[in-house]
Amino acid sequence: MVGQQLLVMRKISIHSSINMTNKMKKIGRYFLALCLALILIIGTVLHTKTYQASEQAQAISQTANQTKDYLYFKAYGERKGNILFYQGALVEESSYASIASNLSQDGYDVYILKAPLNLPILAQQKALNIIEKENLDNVYLAGHSLGGVVASLNAEKSSKIQGLILLASYPSEKTDLSSDKLRVLSITATNDKVLKWQNYENAKKRLPESTQYRSIEGGNHGGFGDYGQQSHDGKASLTSHEQNQEISQIVLNFLNGQA
Template identity: 45%
Template sequence: MQKARQKKSLAKKIGLGFLILITVLIVGSGIYLKVNTYQATEKALTVSQKAKEEPGYTLYAGNKKQTTGIVFYPGALVAPESYSLWASQVAKAGYDVYVLHVPLNLAVLSPNAASKVMEQHPDEKFILAGHSLGGVMASRYAAQNSSQISGMIFLASYPDEKGSLKESGLPVLSITATNDGVLNWKTYDEAKQYLPEATEYLSIEGGNHAGFGSYGNQKGDNQATIDNGQQQEELGKAIIGWLQKAR
């Protein structure tokens, strides 16, 4: 009887220790990711404060001038406010831009985040968009819900096989920057097999990976030869021009 009690007590201690270890790992990982998240520049943060915060996303309202909206998946570990400059520019042209909030700023943890926006706005047509890893996750959602999507925009990103849009019939825009040091260019070129033949490709001369948002320098990136304001301006114009043709 005594041995049975001792075994039971030992099992409880081991279980408790394991639970504590898992908790420490989860909390530690969360702190690490938060500390290493790229935060928006002061200018981007100021612009984002003029937008409408909703549970799960930030809305840059287009005043209903257009019936098409963009649902945007941010890049990995990039704060959503970082995309406010081009998002507000596109909104001024009449298009709603919904910048998603995802757990720990990792779109891979919430690949279906666009569903909430689309369910709340059933009368609006939607273009999915994403930066870097966010574009990969957005294209997976688009591939699985192509009948509900009107197009796809990749910012320094590309689809994988699960996000293949080759037979989707959707209009697609792919924008890159010449000084991007983060994008895997070999994989980017190989991924073109998953895109429609009519995909439009644009390149921002002198821009870099971090320049698709406004959050300062990114590890592994190359130095841009244009400033962030110029890249944001060119990016916004490219998106607006494409939207006007694609609708």
């Protein structure tokens, strides 16, 4: 009698365990489905908020070699160096194709890095990985807005990095390059209403004293790429093409030691 009771209790215990396991599996499936749905919703929202490259920028980007990690603009003639560029937050990477193409025509290999959801902070190791994988030397990191913040994070992490190019950007409070020997160029625009100017001024103490500062008269934040008017930005008095050309020339002067 006791043996039968134990057997019944054991069966009940096994049945309960199976039910609990099935319930946990169902909960796990529901949780996974919820996570996937949230990811899809977030991805869709971010995509709708992403600034798309202009038709001209898209056309120029088609001249680049494309991989899953970057758009590559090969240097014309003898290669002088490499530029790895981080896009601005929620800005399609093709938006910077015009500047990249201009720099490549003067002898620089340019890599416009691709980031998940067009957020460079999600690809902050990509530049270092490419430098290592491609065995690049004489490297300059560059970035627009949040992309410049990410570029700054990586600037002192490899001896192959010679300099830093910041477009409407500045290093975060956690990044101090003031005692570093990096060559640094910082470009802003007078009609930029997106850049946090007080933070920009405060960040100058975290850059080398030798940093070169240049300003584009009449330019705005969106003009550092080619993706149209950005929300809350000032109105530019020159076209995106004109601002891109001016940026390209300033950067080339810097790279070639002419400024």
